[in-house]
Amino acid sequence: MSVAVNETDHTEGFKPKPALRRRNLGTRIFTVLLIVGAISLDAALLVHLRSGTSGWKAFAWFAAAAAITQLLVTRSSSSRHAQVSLAVFIVAAALVLPPELVILVPIAQHVPEWLKQRYAWTVQAATVSCATLAAFAAWGSADLVLGGRELTSNATNRIALAGLLAATAFVLVDHGLVAVVKHQLGGALDGWRSVARLSSLGYNLALAALGVVIALIWTYDSWLALFAIAPLALAQRSLTVPRLQEEARVEPKTGLYNARHFGRVFGDELARSIRYGHPLSVLMVDLDLLREINNTYGHLAGDAVLCGVADVFRSQLRHYDVAARFGGEEFSILLPETPVEKALEIAERIRRAVAERSVDVSTSSEPIHVTVSIGVASFPSDGADQNALIHQADLAVYRAKLQGRNRVQAASAEAAVLAPSLAGHLEVAAQIAEHEERTASASEQGPRPHAAQNPYFLSLSFRLAALVAVISTAGITLGVAAMVFSHGHIDWGGIVAVTALVGVGQALAIQVDDGSISVSAVGTIAGVALFDIRVALLLALTTSVVEWSARRSALHQVLFNIGGLSLAGLAAGGVFALSRDLSSRQLAFDLAGIAAGGVYFLINTGLLAIALAFEGNEDWLGAWRERFTWLVPYYLVYGLVGALIAVAYHAIGSEALLVFALPLLIMRKTQEDYLGHAQKSAHKLRQAAETIQKQNLSLEQANRLLRERSTAAMESLSATVDARDSYTAGHSRRVQQLALAIGREIGFSQAELNILGQAALFHDIGKLAVPDSVLLKPAELNDYEWELMRRHADEGARIIERLGFLADAVPAIRHHHEHFDGSGYPDGLAGEEIPLGARIIHVADALDSMLTTRTYRSARQVKQALVELRDNAGEQFCPRCVSALESILPVEALGTEGGDAPEGESPDSALELTR
Numbered sequence: 035m036s037v038a039v040n041e042t043d044h045t046e047g048f049k050p051k052p053a054l055r056r057r058n059l060g061t062r063i064f065t066v067l068l069i070v071g072a073i074s075l076d077a078a079l080l081v082h083l084r085s086g087t088s089g090w091k092a093f094a095w096f097a098a099a100a101a102i103t104q105l106l107v108t109r110s111s112s113s114r115h116a117q118v119s120l121a122v123f124i125v126a127a128a129l130v131l132p133p134e135l136v137i138l139v140p141i142a143q144h145v146p147e148w149l150k151q152r153y154a155w156t157v158q159a160a161t162v163s164c165a166t167l168a169a170f171a172a173w174g175s176a177d178l179v180l181g182g183r184e185l186t187s188n189a190t191n192r193i194a195l196a197g198l199l200a201a202t203a204f205v206l207v208d209h210g211l212v213a214v215v216k217h218q219l220g221g222a223l224d225g226w227r228s229v230a231r232l233s234s235l236g237y238n239l240a241l242a243a244l245g246v247v248i249a250l251i252w253t254y255d256s257w258l259a260l261f262a263i264a265p266l267a268l269a270q271r272s273l274t275v276p277r278l279q280e281e282a283r284v285e286p287k288t289g290l291y292n293a294r295h296f297g298r299v300f301g302d303e304l305a306r307s308i309r310y311g312h313p314l315s316v317l318m319v320d321l322d323l324l325r326e327i328n329n330t331y332g333h334l335a336g337d338a339v340l341c342g343v344a345d346v347f348r349s350q351l352r353h354y355d356v357a358a359r360f361g362g363e364e365f366s367i368l369l370p371e372t373p374v375e376k377a378l379e380i381a382e383r384i385r386r387a388v389a390e391r392s393v394d395v396s397t398s399s400e401p402i403h404v405t406v407s408i409g410v411a412s413f414p415s416d417g418a419d420q421n422a423l424i425h426q427a428d429l430a431v432y433r434a435k436l437q438g439r440n441r442v443q444a445a446s447a448e449a450a451v452l453a454p455s456l457a458g459h460l461e462v463a464a465q466i467a468e469h470e471e472r473t474a475s476a477s478e479q480g481p482r483p484h485a486a487q488n489p490y491f492l493s494l495s496f497r498l499a500a501l502v503a504v505i506s507t508a509g510i511t512l513g514v515a516a517m518v519f520s521h522g523h524i525d526w527g528g529i530v531a532v533t534a535l536v537g538v539g540q541a542l543a544i545q546v547d548d549g550s551i552s553v554s555a556v557g558t559i560a561g562v563a564l565f566d567i568r569v570a571l572l573l574a575l576t577t578s579v580v581e582w583s584a585r586r587s588a589l590h591q592v593l594f595n596i597g598g599l600s601l602a603g604l605a606a607g608g609v610f611a612l613s614r615d616l617s618s619r620q621l622a623f624d625l626a627g628i629a630a631g632g633v634y635f636l637i638n639t640g641l642l643a644i645a646l647a648f649e650g651n652e653d654w655l656g657a658w659r660e661r662f663t664w665l666v667p668y669y670l671v672y673g674l675v676g677a678l679i680a681v682a683y684h685a686i687g688s689e690a691l692l693v694f695a696l697p698l699l700i701m702r703k704t705q706e707d708y709l710g711h712a713q714k715s716a717h718k719l720r721q722a723a724e725t726i727q728k729q730n731l732s733l734e735q736a737n738r739l740l741r742e743r744s745t746a747a748m749e750s751l752s753a754t755v756d757a758r759d760s761y762t763a764g765h766s767r768r769v770q771q772l773a774l775a776i777g778r779e780i781g782f783s784q785a786e787l788n789i790l791g792q793a794a795l796f797h798d799i800g801k802l803a804v805p806d807s808v809l810l811k812p813a814e815l816n817d818y819e820w821e822l823m824r825r826h827a828d829e830g831a832r833i834i835e836r837l838g839f840l841a842d843a844v845p846a847i848r849h850h851h852e853h854f855d856g857s858g859y860p861d862g863l864a865g866e867e868i869p870l871g872a873r874i875i876h877v878a879d880a881l882d883s884m885l886t887t888r889t890y891r892s893a894r895q896v897k898q899a900l901v902e903l904r905d906n907a908g909e910q911f912c913p914r915c916v917s918a919l920e921s922i923l924p925v926e927a928l929g930t931e932g933g934d935a936p937e938g939e940s941p942d943s944a945l946e947l948t949r
Contacts, residue, residue: 065160068215072163075170079134089131092252096123096131097142104143121204121238124165125245128172128200130252136173140165160215168208175199193686197249201242209235251678254685255620285359287337288344296358296366300420303356303370307413314370314413315377318427319343319384321363322405322439331402335395339404342393350384366424374412374444381408381442389440405440407431416445421725425732432733436785436842438869443841498648502594505641509597512604513571520568528683529569532561536573540580554580555638555669558599559630559676562607563623564683570603571596594645602638606630606673624677631673635666765882770794772878772919773871779918780874790871793846797875800830800847827851828860846871850879853910873912877903877919880911896923 100123127139144162179196283295291299300316307314321343328336340363347357347367356368367384369377385408392401409430417423426445434443536557558573578595581587587595613626643658773794777787801809804826808819815823831848834840849863849872856864884899894902900920907913 065156068163069159072166076137079137083134087132089135092130093135096127097139099123100139100143101146121242122245124169125172125201125204125242126249128169129176129249133173136169137166140169164208164211168204171207172200172204175203197246201246205238205242288340288359290344291356291358293358293360296356299356300368303368304420312371313373315372315374316411316423316427317367317381318409318431319365320407320431322407324363331395331397335397338395339393339402342391343388346384346387346391350387377410377412378442378444381410385442407434407439408442409434411445429736433842436789501645501648502590506593506597509600513600516567516570520566529565532557533572533576536576537580540577555634556672556676558603559606559634559673560679562603563610563677563680567604567607570607571600574599574603598638598641602634605637606634609633627673627677628670631669635669766795766798768882769878772881773874775922776874776915776918779922789842792840793843793871794875796834797847797850799833800826803829824859845869846875850875854912855909873915877911877915
């Protein structure tokens with residue numbers, strides 16, 4: 035363990051803690067005593083150091099390896115602790131070296147780290163002191179058992195006990211001292227907890243046991259110790275590639291949080307809001323027209339725009355708000371403790387800031403200006419869970435875009451009313467998605483997940499049955515032949531021990547969808563290295579039976595496993611036999627172990643790939659590459675460890691199997707972490723895909739419900755308006771038809787036509803607030819009455835806005851009496867400031883008024899109405915809309931001439947009364 039690794043804040047860079055002189059008195063006394071104690075121990079032992087002291091070569095090797103390992107420390111920013119392999123080489127040194135050299139290993143180990151990181155001297159000195167005292171404790175524990183004898187003594191039980199005591203003493207002393215130092219320096223219980231984790235203690239005990247293995251191999255042949263580092267490299271890889279104990283929170287392009295972290299924080303904050311009844315709001319922000327920016331200026335310009343918008347978020351949000359990139363051009367912002375009114379203020383502030391910001395890009399001579407559309411949803415009014423709030427905010431963004439973009443839209447009251455029914459639709463959608471996924475997985479003929487053991491056959495085709503028969507027959511026949519025709523002494527005790535090792539390894543197998551992955555291959559390779567190919571069938575049978583007991587596989591699967599594993603074991607044993615014939619050197623035997631692991635892997639996984647290819651009608655080579663190539667380094671190490679087990683077995687007997695048990699457990703943990711990380715990532719991808727599918731389905735359901743309800747409301751309100759005056763019966767419908775025809779001529783999309791049709795149908799709904807005495811007055815209106823009449827546009831907009839689901843039609847309703855020259859009402863807008871839908875409705879309304887007979891005037895002919903519109907184009911009417919009307923009027927006006935005119939209408943009308 036190291037004190038220094040917790041002295042930094044990994045989120046903000048290295049920040050040393052205050053100097054020792056600013057600590058409390060108890061901390062200073064303890065730290066000084068610890069350092070002085072370690073220095074005194076060093077001084078007392080180093081006086082015995084001589085040039086003739088034995089073990090300088092081992093010291094150089096262990097010190098160099100320890101220093102390199104310390105530089106490869108794996109830090110976790112999430113947990114803010116580090117995993118180092120400190121125990122491996124210090125425990126090995128404690129068993130091999132004299133004490134005066136043992137205490138120098140921690141110093142050599144930490145000097146390169148200090149040169150690289152430059153921790154505070156008190157922190158580094160405390161770390162070295164803890165390691166020094168722990169190293170001496172390890173040496174002392176081993177010396178109590180060995181009594182000064184060489185490590186290679188024949189008393190194997192004494193060596194095992196000495197290694198166990200040395201490993202345990204080092205880990206406990208080092209952990210205990212580091213815990214106290216961290217508690218003193220940090221002033222909290224976190225220091226105790228960080229080093230007292232069972233996972234941390236178990237990890238370092240396993241590494242300390244590996245140090246015992248390295249010490250034994252060093253005394254047997256120093257060059258072989260290089261190969262013993264392989265399990266350590268695998269353990270290091272499990273902590274670094276990938277970093278399984280943490281997930282990145284920040285999206286690299288914008289510097290904002292990613293969607294995963296946002297979802298986690300969102301869930302925590304929502305739970306807190308539910309618990310205490312506090313408000314919470316969420317913003318969904320969509321960058322307008324990012325695709326056009328990418329197409330016009332290039333994707334680098336689009337990236338610059340995304341970064342610029344992220345900068346606006348950072349400048350406009352509070353320190354406890356959470357902004358994240360949701361995906362593509364979408365962002366999500368969590369506003370804790372924020373009601374909807376405050377959330378709308380923040381959203382509007384962000385919208386204005388983005389619109390005012392300019393982004394300089396190299397592909398444009400002028401800065402780029404962008405806008406955003408923002409949807410706001412709040413807890414509890416708009417939803418009670420994450421999906422509901424995100425969904426309502428998405429709907430609000432959709433409406434904001436339909437209204438013309440660059441605006442803020444709150445989740446409507448209608449959406450909140452629909453929330454209970456939408457929950458049912460979401461559940462149905464989830465069931466549909468789950469059913470589709472099950473159907474797809476059952477019929478899919480493509481690649482299957484990773485598997486290192488038996489394939490799961492959906493059906494036993496002729497080709498597959500033939501393959502099973504050939505493999506099982508060949509493996510069992512050759513295995514029996516090897517047992518019968520092999521000669522030499524049979525070590526039944528060793529065979530039983532290796533068989534037990536294989537069975538335990540398979541019993542601890544990692545179960546995956548289509549099989550299992552285990553370290554039993556190590557025992558098989560060690561068995562054929564020790565006892566020749568005669569044990570290949572026995573070990574294959576053991577592995578298959580244990581596998582069957584865990585999964586209850588079908589008979590043809592068990593037979594296939596026995597045959598395939600037997601062939602793989604026979605091939606591995608053949609490699610060892612060939613190496614003995616070619617060379618008697620120990621190094622050649624160890625290299626043969628690597629080759630044996632590779633051959634075992636190729637035969638075992640190759641046969642499995644062929645079986646999977648027969649089952650799924652796919653290319654066997656592609657199946658092998660996808661499922662098994664990632665296991666290559668593990669099986670090569672399996673072969674090396676199997677060879678080392680054979681070497682250790684010849685040296686110290688069956689106790690070697692126990693010595694190698696912990697390194698095998700480390701390798702199994704490495705595989706488990708790797709698979710767990712891969713499965714977790716795949717599960718999250720599936721969840722994300724399901725969420726997207728559910729949201730799409732829920733959006734479709736919401737749109738359908740909104741259309742149904744809005745259609746019913748439109749029919750009812752339209753009938754109410756028409757009932758006020760028999761002379762205007764059908765006026766809103768005719769204006770709607772004219773407006774839609776003009777919109778189609780101009781080129782409106784279907785969504786825009788839907789909004790235009792709603793606005794045209796309700797353009798006069800505000801007349802519900804006008805008294806009958808004014809609305810139905812047959813004479814000319816006075817100024818006061820005209821003021822009442824002119825209010826109907828604004829009143830209509832207010833009525834429709836309260837409905838929520840028709841909010842997109844409000845701008846066209848409010849401004850349909852604006853004049854192109856700015857002389858209209860209610861706001862005096864001019865030209866392009868007037869929404870295009872309002873300009874279309876204005877022209878359609880004027881035409882229908884001129885063609886309709888009223889109690890106070892007669893109708894005009896179509897030709898006369900067209901002349902009036904054309905003469906006032908550019909002043910009262912939009913020239914573009916008048917031109918479009920002229921293009922479609924001959925078709926649309928046929929029903930208003932001759933005998934087809936509705937009752938109460940005439941061909942005469944007065945234009946000036948449309949104000």
